[in-house]
Amino acid sequence: MDSVDSTERPRGPHLEWTVVASAIGPLLLAATPEGLVKVSFHASPETAGPLIDRLGAAAFRPAPGEEVLLAEPIRQLTAYFAGDLRRFRLPLDWRLSSxxxxxxxxxxxxxxxxxxxxxxxxxxxxxxxxxxxxxxxxxxxxxxxxxxxxxxxxxxxxxxxxxxxxxxxxxxxxxxxxxxxxxxxx
CATH class of the missing domain: 1.10.10.10 (Winged helix-like DNA-binding domain superfamily/Winged helix DNA-binding domain)
Structure with a gap:
């Protein structure tokens, strides 16, 4: 399925993704309604497309600050890099590991x-x-x-x-x- 990179949220099962800056470089974050499904190092919006396509869901990239599924992972990663978080407490979608x-x-x-x-x-x-x-x-x-x-x-x-x-x-x-x-x- 092709990725959707617009402000229109797809219907049905979907995957929300974004690239965020961090102390170790840009990270791709992707989440489904079940939880965080992917974190990838050295990411950019240009290199994210093929990775997102391989996840096989209707993909939606929200505008910064408009994240729904990724708001909490972004908050916790920011706190981790600031030294304020020692344990991530996030729902995880394990579909990419078995x-x-x-x-x-x-x-x-x-x-x-x-x-x-x-x-x-x-x-x-x-x-x-x-x-x-x-x-x-x-x-x-x-x-x-x-x-x-x-x-x-x-x-x-x-x-x-x-x-x-x-x-x-x-x-x-x-x-x-x-x-x-x-x-x-x-």
Whole structure:
């Protein structure tokens, strides 16, 4: 289905999306009536179109300040980057994740709070698959809700920072914001 980028709200099931500025660059946010469905790094209105089209719903981009489904996610992300929010309390639409990946992401969301980190192997053990550290890494790489489901808190078991879909420097910034790492010097 083609995206709709106008002030006319589509009827029936829909997806509301926008690109917002943040301390780590522009973020694409998308939500359905069930909840936040997608957060994407390094976004722009131009690059958002193909991603939104792949979500397969009637898409609506509200004017700034006119968000209905995204108003609370935007408020909470702003508070997070200001250091005023330590736990996102948002309804989440998990349709873009399933099976083992969803199980791992939901465990991460439940059990690894702000300011804490967990190793890939430890997270695998928490979901009953102690030998599945690489599969946990794949789940982190497929996370449709980074920041909110905080995959930046998953690090290498040996103490390394590990990879990150938003880039390792972005991961460092987020871990510094949460007090896990010292603030970068430059």
């Amino acid at each position: 099976g083992f990946h969803r199980q791992v992401l939901q465990e991460l969301d439940r059990s690894v709070p702000y300011g804490a980190v967990v190793g890939y192997g430890e997270l695998a053990a928490r979901v009953g698959q102690p030998g599945a550290a690489q599969a946990v890494g794949a789940a982190m790489g497929s996370n449709p809700l980074p920041l909110v489901v905080a995959c930046h808190r998953v690090v290498e078991n040996g103490g390394g920072i590990g990879g990150f879909g938003g880039g390792v420097e972005t991961k460092r910034i987020l871990l510094a914001l949460e007090g896990v790492l010292p603030e970068p010097l430059f």
